[in-house]
Amino acid sequence: MNTAANANLFSRLFDGLDDPGRIAIEQLDGTKISYADLIARTGQMANVLVSRGVKVGDRVAAQTEKSVQGLVLYLATVRAGAIYLPLNTAYTLNELDYFITDAEPSLVVCDPSKAEGVGAIAAKVGARVETLGPDGKGSLTDAADKASPEFKTVARGNDDLAAILYTSGTTGRSKGAMLSHDNLASNSLSLVDYWRFTKDDVLIHALPIYHTHGLFVASNVTLFARASMIFLPKFDPDLIIKLMARATVLMGVPTFYTRLLQNRALNRETTRHMRLFVSGSAPLLADTHREWSARTGHAVLERYGMTETNMNTSNPYEGERVPGAVGFPLPGVSARVTDPETGKVLPPETIGVIEVKGPNVFKGYWRMPEKTKTEFRDDGFFITGDLGKIDAKGYVHILGRGKDLVISGGFNVYPKEIESEIDAMPGVVESAVIGVAHADFGEGVTAVVVRQPGGAIDEAAVLNGLEGRLAKFKMPKRVFIVDELPRNTMGKVQKNILRDTYKDIYTKK
Numbered sequence: 001m002n003t004a005a006n007a008n009l010f011s012r013l014f015d016g017l018d019d020p021g022r023i024a025i026e027q028l029d030g031t032k033i034s035y036a037d038l039i040a041r042t043g044q045m046a047n048v049l050v051s052r053g054v055k056v057g058d059r060v061a062a063q064t065e066k067s068v069q070g071l072v073l074y075l076a077t078v079r080a081g082a083i084y085l086p087l088n089t090a091y092t093l094n095e096l097d098y099f100i101t102d103a104e105p106s107l108v109v110c111d112p113s114k115a116e117g118v119g120a121i122a123a124k125v126g127a128r129v130e131t132l133g134p135d136g137k138g139s140l141t142d143a144a145d146k147a148s149p150e151f152k153t154v155a156r157g158n159d160d161l162a163a164i165l166y167t168s169g170t171t172g173r174s175k176g177a178m179l180s181h182d183n184l185a186s187n188s189l190s191l192v193d194y195w196r197f198t199k200d201d202v203l204i205h206a207l208p209i210y211h212t213h214g215l216f217v218a219s220n221v222t223l224f225a226r227a228s229m230i231f232l233p234k235f236d237p238d239l240i241i242k243l244m245a246r247a248t249v250l251m252g253v254p255t256f257y258t259r260l261l262q263n264r265a266l267n268r269e270t271t272r273h274m275r276l277f278v279s280g281s282a283p284l285l286a287d288t289h290r291e292w293s294a295r296t297g298h299a300v301l302e303r304y305g306m307t308e309t310n311m312n313t314s315n316p317y318e319g320e321r322v323p324g325a326v327g328f329p330l331p332g333v334s335a336r337v338t339d340p341e342t343g344k345v346l347p348p349e350t351i352g353v354i355e356v357k358g359p360n361v362f363k364g365y366w367r368m369p370e371k372t373k374t375e376f377r378d379d380g381f382f383i384t385g386d387l388g389k390i391d392a393k394g395y396v397h398i399l400g401r402g403k404d405l406v407i408s409g410g411f412n413v414y415p416k417e418i419e420s421e422i423d424a425m426p427g428v429v430e431s432a433v434i435g436v437a438h439a440d441f442g443e444g445v446t447a448v449v450v451r452q453p454g455g456a457i458d459e460a461a462v463l464n465g466l467e468g469r470l471a472k473f474k475m476p477k478r479v480f481i482v483d484e485l486p487r488n489t490m491g492k493v494q495k496n497i498l499r500d501t502y503k504d505i506y507t508k509k
């Protein structure tokens with residue numbers, strides 16, 4: 001509950017700071033930034049934003065490599081009452097054109113090497129351009145260094161926007177999810193409690209900060225708790241294992257955990273100082289969960305969220321963290337499973353589409369009122385598009401995105417069910433099941449399987465292994481063995497790429 005007079009996320013984060021000298025951020029070069037420093041720097045940056053014409057409610061778009069100054073830019077934008085719009089660093093100029101013309105920011109911050117290209121796009125919407133490089137240097141910080149640290153935080157209401165994050169857009173165009181001050185603050189405060197964050201925590205921050213996970217979950221939770229974070233420019237398994245000796249929490253995507261498991265230095269001793277490993281943004285294989293527990297003695301805590309909703313569910317801090325499940329709805333969040341066609345609420349253990357409601361759920365898609373309307377039920381529940389079920393104990397399970405559902409011969413086939421069977425076979429690392437156009441069946445169930453190095457598994461062995469374990473209509477028509485699955489930077493398997501790769505296999509003459 002917000003009791004502050006001002007609902008600005010920045011005020012909620014920093015008003016009433018009782019120990020300003022406490023360290024908020026530590027960098028690899030040993031630089032330490034206290035809470036007081038951080039606030040002063042955001043003041044300087046907010047003054048620069050205002051001097052560049054950024055007004056309350058304006059968008060500030062940023063495509064910059066991860067840096068503390070990038071985080072300061074986010075906080076300063078919010079402090080100035082403007083709306084922060086981070087952009088994936090992988091986006092090309094062509095893609096940036098869409099985001100910038102759609103969002104119409106008044107300021108765009110980009111890497112110095114892209115200033116010219118971005119400048120041409122920004123000019124179309126009358127936006128100014130400032131630069132910020134991975135070393136924290138650029139026209140933006142040059143100006144901020146000279147600016148006053150004094151800045152009066154702009155008062156905002158709970159429902160005013162603090163950020164717009166574009167969805168990754170694997171189906172159709174990316175949409176801008178509008179997130180309010182209270183969406184962000186309430187969710188982070190809830191996680192501080194749920195995950196027992198205190199000022200003694202030290203988070204290893206190795207996630208990108210253009211996505212909800214690294215920007216909001218990792219950073220806001222740490223700052224709300226008055227804890228500190230070790231800010232890494234990127235994921236580096238050797239370094240992370242070393243840092244565990246003095247850190248307490250790691251937040252990661254599943255690929256962090258699979259890659260850390262490949263490192264022989266990971267063991268009970270090297271993780272002894274840690275109290276919590278959180279995973280999310282993509283499914284953590286149950287095998288990875290078990291292997292992690294066996295190697296380190298820590299059960300990874302898996303949670304489920306999305307750009308539009310912040311975090312929805314989490315495995316418990318105390319109590320069983322179930323491999324393959326994403327836990328219970330967070331306090332204040334309601335979750336239910338419905339029939340995708342009729343919207344009827346389904347009983348426990350029944351598969352359907354997951355819907356959520358709560359203070360965490362976004363305000364709609366930027367300039368897409370019609371699209372927004374179709375994604376919400378009349379009673380305010382947001383239709384996540386994720387397929388799943390709630391088990392008898394109340395744990396939520398995710399079975400994949402609705403768009404990944406395969407319909408073969410008129411039957412619904414849930415990829416996760418087949419993937420779990422294949423993943424459990426000896427010699428298999430992981431698998432992805434997709435639907436591919438098929439003349440007889442509409443879609444043919446197709447499995448793409450990653451074999452263990454030196455493993456002998458092949459198509460026939462996978463099919464034999466599934467024989468008798470799955471109903472006939474769920475059996476893959478073809479199995480392809482590959483070295484790895486295509487993943488995006490958040491560790492999500494890109495099934496759209498697989499569907500494209502295999503699109504002709506049943507139709508090609």
Ligand code: AMP
Pocket residue numbers: 167168212279280281282283284302303304305306307308326384386398400401490
């Ligand atoms: P994004 O908006 O990029 O954060 O992606 C959100 C989507 O990631 C969700 O709708 C889910 O499909 C997926 N996701 C996030 N966390 C998990 C998880 N723990 N297990 C399975 N899928 C997840």
